[in-house]
Amino acid sequence: xxxxxxxxxxxxxxxxxxxxxxxxxxxxxxxxxxxxxxxxxxxxxxxxxxxxxxxxxxxxxxxxxxxxxxxxxxxxxxxxxxxxxxxxxxxxxxxxxxxxxxxxxxxxxxxxxxxxxxxxxxxxxxxxxxxxxxxxxxxxxxxxxxxxxxx
Numbered sequence: 001x002x003x004x005x006x007x008x009x010x011x012x013x014x015x016x017x018x019x020x021x022x023x024x025x026x027x028x029x030x031x032x033x034x035x036x037x038x039x040x041x042x043x044x045x046x047x048x049x050x051x052x053x054x055x056x057x058x059x060x061x062x063x064x065x066x067x068x069x070x071x072x073x074x075x076x077x078x079x080x081x082x083x084x085x086x087x088x089x090x091x092x093x094x095x096x097x098x099x100x101x102x103x104x105x106x107x108x109x110x111x112x113x114x115x116x117x118x119x120x121x122x123x124x125x126x127x128x129x130x131x132x133x134x135x136x137x138x139x140x141x142x143x144x145x146x147x148x149x150x151x
Contacts, residue, residue, distance in 0.1 A: 002096060003125040005132060006115040009140050013147040015104040018112060019082030021147060022100050025051050031142040033135045034059050040073070049076040051087070055135075070094065095119040108149075114140065 011018045021027065023045060028037040036059045041050035054062040056069015072094045078086035087098045096118040103111040114136060118125060 001121060002117045002119055003122070003129075004115060004117050005129065005136075006113070007133070007136050007140060008111060008113045009144060010105065011110045011112050011144050011147050012108065012149065013110060014107050015082045015102050015110045017147060018102050018110040021143060022102075022112075023081065023085065025049075028053070029059075031146055032139045033142070034069075035139075036060065036062050045076075045081075046079045047076055049079075050074070051076070074098065089118075112140065112143075 013021075021031075025037050025039050025044070029035055032053070033055070034057060035053050035055040037051065037053045039049065040052050041048065043049050051074050053072045053074075054066070054069055055072065056062070056065065058065035058068055062069070062071075070093060071091060072089060073091045074087040074089050076085060077088050077097075078084060083102055085100045089096050089098060096116060098116045099114070101113040101115075103113065105111055116132075118128075120128075
């Protein structure tokens with residue numbers, strides 16, 4: 001059974017700048033909460049790119065403390081810069097799809113729509129939903145802060 005989670009926010013930059021920040025896979029670790037992200041394929045962008053993300057309290061020491069976190073592996077299935085990227089989650093625990101969508105509001109504002117459709121039981125989803133929602137909200141707020149223009 002698939003369960004959805006969706007979060008949107010306005011980023012303080014143009015669509016191109018937002019895309020570059022989001023599609024910089026390794027750079028995601030600077031704004032994603034307690035996460036280390038890396039590319040696992042020969043290609044670094046486009047359909048077929050494979051990415052891994054480890055989230056946990058000792059993420060900087062992965063794989064040493066792998067048992068204390070979640071390894072999320074994924075493959076890009078749709079690549080439409082600077083508008084949309086879809087991934088298929090291929091991990092042992094996290095299965096489903098994810099989407100990043102950017103909608104230009106103005107030259108200095110972009111709507112970032114993040115969504116996940118997670119394959120799990122309703123009980124499992126209800127158990128992880130609050131933590132996932134809070135973690136993503138914090139991560140997206142950190143992304144937004146990192147994209148603010150210098151004062």
